[in-house]
Amino acid sequence: MKREIIEAIIADLRERRVPSLAAEDFPAFSEEATAGDPHIGPETLATIAATLTEADTPTFERALRAMDEGDLAWLGFKVVYDAAAAQANVDNEVTKKYGETGSADGEPxxxxxxxxxxIVASRELSPRDIFQAKDVTRGPSMHNDQFDGLTWASAPLFGKVRVWLLGASDAAVEVAALADHVGFHVVAVDHDPAFLNEERFPAAERIMLHGGNFDELANMPARPDDYVCVLTRGHMFDPESCIWALQNGVHYVGMMGCAGKNSTVHDLVVAGGVSEADWDRVKRPIGLKFGAKTPAELAIAIVAELVDVRYRQRYSAEARERHEKSLGRS
Incomplete structure (x- = not known):
């Protein structure tokens, strides 16, 4: 989400103009995201925008403050397509009832x-609305068809975590697809166009190194909140990759390979000026352990670990405590 989008909406509301809401800014309403859904699409944003008034300004001001503070937050959308059904339905016969009131009203x-x-909103939500509104924190659309007459969507107010895939190996191909699918910004790096190309990495940002090696990697900056997966073909450039990741102080770095190979990489990395303490930050082998062997299986293990690292990094201590307990890890 771009800050200027929220600022423009606030300015329009203050001037009592109908703001412009575009699917490119709110991807949950895009044609791709809503394909096959008869109740929501790009045109829904115009309907929602027409209902916004100056009373909605505090909602967007709170969103702006969350962006400035780096808060883990979302703009949520209640989309009503059958007002009578939305207000009348209080029980879907599966989830527990949230009182005797359905949706608070029949308006978006x-x-x-x-x-x-x-939750900040211009109107009061019913207990059942609150139950579903909180679920926008799970993603663009979660539990959105639990009750008749309405659906829900959301747009995150924070950016994607950037994941560097150092090496265009077959495992990296699989990791790139899965990591993109679960919301990471994927950057694939290699020196060989036969392996690093659009066909193998269609959704990733691709960086081609020159000279037949990874020497140019040293000239590229990484951010402290980046993740790095060392997946070079034949492990030939694992030492350079680990040194680069550690010297850039990235949040997470993991390396594929057995213990024997890791011992050799360790000696080369330490000889390159990395401390033992920094070397210990390298997750090796990369990924969760559950018997993965093939590139696709290894990708599941790796991306599952990336998701877990992102969860631990992003969520509040209170939220983590609740979730850790539910996972049996507290």
Whole structure:
């Protein structure tokens, strides 16, 4: 989400103009995301925008503050397609009932919700609405068809975590597809166009190194919140990759390979000026352990670990405590 988009919406509302909401800024409403859904699409944004008034300004102001503070937060959208059904339905015969009231009203609503489950909206929500509104923190659309007459969508107010795939190996191909699918910004790096190309990495940002090696990697900056997966073909450039990741102080770095190979890489990395303490930061072997062998299976193990690292990094201590308990890890 771009800050200027929220600022423009606030300016329009203050001037009592109908703001412009575009699917490119709110991807949950794009044609791709809503294909086959008869109740929501790009045109839904115009309907929602027409209902916004100056009273909705605090919702977007709270969103702006969350962006400035780096809060884990979302703009949520209540989309009503059958007002009578939305208000009348209180029980779907599976989930528990949330009182004797269905949706609070039959009108669309834009609201703010963050990891702490703080909700800001221009109108009061019913208990059942609150139950579903909080679920926008799970993603663009979660539990969106539980009750008749309405559906829900959301747009994150924070950016994607960038994942560097150092090496265009077959495992990296599989990791790139899965990591993109679960919301990472994927950057694939290699020196050989036969392996690093659009056909193998269609959704990734691709960086081609020159000279037949990884020497140019040293000239590329990484951010402290980046993740690095060392997956070079034949492990030939694992030492350079580990040194680069550690010297850039990335949040996470993992390397594929057996213990014997890792011992050799260790000696080369330490000889390159990396401390033992920094070397210990390298997750080796990369990925969760569950018997993965093939490139596709290894990718599942690796991306599962990336998701877990992202969860631990992003969510509040209170939210992590609740979730860790549910996972049996507390």
């Amino acid at each position: 609503l834009v609201f703010f919700c963050n990891d702490a489950k703080e």
